[in-house]
Amino acid sequence: MLTISDEILNNARMTEKEVREQFALFLYSKKKFSMGQARKFTGLNILEFQELMYNNNVPINYSVKDLDDDMRTLNEP
Numbered sequence: 001m002l003t004i005s006d007e008i009l010n011n012a013r014m015t016e017k018e019v020r021e022q023f024a025l026f027l028y029s030k031k032k033f034s035m036g037q038a039r040k041f042t043g044l045n046i047l048e049f050q051e052l053m054y055n056n057n058v059p060i061n062y063s064v065k066d067l068d069d070d071m072r073t074l075n076e077p
Contacts, residue, residue, distance in 0.1 A: 017042075025058050035061070 004019060012019070024041045027033040033041065039049045053060065 021052055022056075025053065025056055028053075028061070029058050031061060 004016070009016060009019065014022075021042050021044075024033060024038040027041075028035065028038040035046075035049065039046060042049060042052070044052060050060075052058075
């Protein structure tokens with residue numbers, strides 16, 4: 001378990017919520033967290049997390065393969 005002291009939070013001028021959100025965005029951008037894992041970690045719903053991503057210029061991890069898979073799924077009977 002990682003513990004961040006109040007002193008570090010104060011020096012960084014960040015709340016615990018902000019640190020949690022930034023850490024989740026970092027792990028998501030490095031593909032260490034899925035969007036679901038990042039949302040669960042932050043406690044945000046999907047729209048709130050996507051807004052957080054937008055506000056921090058973090059793109060959605062969606063590859064051409066993901067698109068192909070989705071298109072195949074949509075074309076299934």
